[in-house]
Amino acid sequence: MAQINTSYLKLPGSYLFAEIKRKVDAYQKEHPDADIIRLGIGDVTRPLAPAVIAAMHAAVDEMADSATFRGYGPEQGYDFLINAIIAGEYRPRGVELDPCEVFVSDGSKCDVGNIQEIFSPTASVAIGDPVYPVYLDSNVMAGRTGEFRSDGRFEGITYLTGTAENGFVPALPERPVDLIYLCSPNNPTGSVLSRAELEKWVRYAGETGAVILFDSAYSAYIRDPELPRTIYEIPGAEEVAIEFKSFSKTAGFTGVRCAFTVVPRALKRDGVSLNSLWNRRQCTKFNGVSYVVQRGAEAVYSPAGAVQTREAVDYYMENARIIREGLSAAGCTVFGGENAPYIWWKLPAGLDSMNFTVTLLKTCQVVGTPGVGFGPGGEGYFRLTAFGDRDRTVEGVDRICRAGLV
Ligand SMILES: *Cc1c(COP(=O)(O)O)cnc(C)c1O
Numbered sequence: 001m002a003q004i005n006t007s008y009l010k011l012p013g014s015y016l017f018a019e020i021k022r023k024v025d026a027y028q029k030e031h032p033d034a035d036i037i038r039l040g041i042g043d044v045t046r047p048l049a050p051a052v053i054a055a056m057h058a059a060v061d062e063m064a065d066s067a068t069f070r071g072y073g074p075e076q077g078y079d080f081l082i083n084a085i086i087a088g089e090y091r092p093r094g095v096e097l098d099p100c101e102v103f104v105s106d107g108s109k110c111d112v113g114n115i116q117e118i119f120s121p122t123a124s125v126a127i128g129d130p131v132y133p134v135y136l137d138s139n140v141m142a143g144r145t146g147e148f149r150s151d152g153r154f155e156g157i158t159y160l161t162g163t164a165e166n167g168f169v170p171a172l173p174e175r176p177v178d179l180i181y182l183c184s185p186n187n188p189t190g191s192v193l194s195r196a197e198l199e200k201w202v203r204y205a206g207e208t209g210a211v212i213l214f215d216s217a218y219s220a221y222i223r224d225p226e227l228p229r230t231i232y233e234i235p236g237a238e239e240v241a242i243e244f245k246s247f248s249k250t251a252g253f254t255g256v257r258c259a260f261t262v263v264p265r266a267l268k269r270d271g272v273s274l275n276s277l278w279n280r281r282q283c284t285k286f287n288g289v290s291y292v293v294q295r296g297a298e299a300v301y302s303p304a305g306a307v308q309t310r311e312a313v314d315y316y317m318e319n320a321r322i323i324r325e326g327l328s329a330a331g332c333t334v335f336g337g338e339n340a341p342y343i344w345w346k347l348p349a350g351l352d353s354m355n356f357t358v359t360l361l362k363t364c365q366v367v368g369t370p371g372v373g374f375g376p377g378g379e380g381y382f383r384l385t386a387f388g389d390r391d392r393t394v395e396g397v398d399r400i401c402r403a404g405l406v
Helices: 006-010 016-030 050-063 079-093 108-118 134-141 195-208 247-251 274-285 291-299 303-329 353-364 390-403
Strands: 102-105 125-129 157-161 179-183 211-215 241-246 259-262 333-336 342-346 381-385
Touching: 006 134, 016 353, 050 291, 050 303, 079 102, 079 291, 102 108, 102 274, 108 134, 108 211, 108 241, 108 259, 108 274, 125 134, 179 195, 195 211, 241 247, 247 303, 303 333, 303 342, 303 390, 353 381, 353 390
Parallel strands: 125 157, 125 179, 179 211, 211 241
Antiparallel strands: 102 259, 241 259, 333 342, 342 381
C-alpha cells in the first residue's frame, strides 16, 4: 500500500486566508446587507498597466501566425525578459548579473517553496516570525522539522522573532543554521532591512557558510533611497544569497503570474554551484512561463510601463499613508506602511488577534488579517493592507477610528 508523506500531517489547520474567508462568507450570509470592506488579503486590485496590456495583445497576435508562433520556450525564461530585468532592476543599483543567473518563473511562491529542494534534507532552517507562511510550511512538508508544539512553534526550526522592541528586525540566530529566510520589505510587518542590517546578515552567512534566501517581492514599495532594493547591493552577497522577486505586487501580476529568482554562479556549497542545481531542477520540473506573459513582464521595464506601474504602486502607498496616519491619529500603535504596502497594528495588550478579526468584522465590517497567522510572534498584532480601492480604504479607516477600538 502506498504510504503518504506524513510530514504534511504536522501542518496545523487550514491555510490562514481560507479560514478567514470562511468566517467572512458566513458573516455575509447572515448579514446580506452588510457592506464589507476588505483590507485583509495581500492581493492587488489596480488593472494592468496599458503598456503591459498592449505588449500582451501584440504577443497574442504573434501566436496567431505560423511565422511568429512560439511553442515551448527556454525553461529559464526568454533572453528578452532576462535582459530587461538585468537592465531595469539591477544595473541601476550598480549590480551586474549574468543572464544565466536569472530564472524566470510563474511565481515567487513556487520558487520560495521549491528552493529548499536543492539543499540537504537535514539542513537546519531559520525563519522569521512573523512572516509569509510559505517558508515554514514548505520545510515542514520536506520533513525538516519535528512536531508542532503547543506554543505554536515547530521543533527543529530556529525562529527569528521580530518585535516592536527590535523594530521587527530579528537578531542573528544563537545557534548555527544552514538556511536563512529573510523577507524584506516584510510581509506582514512592513519593516525593511537597512544596509547595515543586510551587511550583518551577509557577513554572518559568509562566516558560517549559511545561505540566505532573500524574498524581496515588495522592493518596488521602498521609498527611502538609502534602503537597498536588492541584497546584491551588499558586497559579498553573490556568494551567500539567492534572491526572489515577483511582478505580482510590483506590476499587478498576481493573476497573470510572473516572477524571477537570482541564483549567482559564485554561490557554491560543497564545491557545487547552486546555480547549476537550480537550473537542473527547473529544467526537470518546470516548462517555462508563457510567451505572452513574458512579453507583458518585459513591458514593465519600458519607459511607459515603468511610469504606469509606478503609478499603481504610488496609489497603494497613498492608501498605506491613509491607514497609517488615520490609525495613528486615533491612538493606535502602528508600524510599517512607509516602505511597504502593509500596516502592522499592535493591538491593545491582551487582545487575541483571531478574536479581534471577528470583532472588527462585526463592529466595522472591515476584514483584516490576524497577526498569529504569520507565526506565534504575530500574536497581538493585526495586518491591514494598502491594496484596496481608495474610497473603500478611507471609509474602512474611518469606521475603525469611529468605533473606538483602542
Ligand atoms: C505576494 C508575495 C510573494 C509573491 O508571490 P507570487 O507567487 O509571485 O505571486 C512572494 N513573497 C511574499 C512575501 C509575498 O507576500
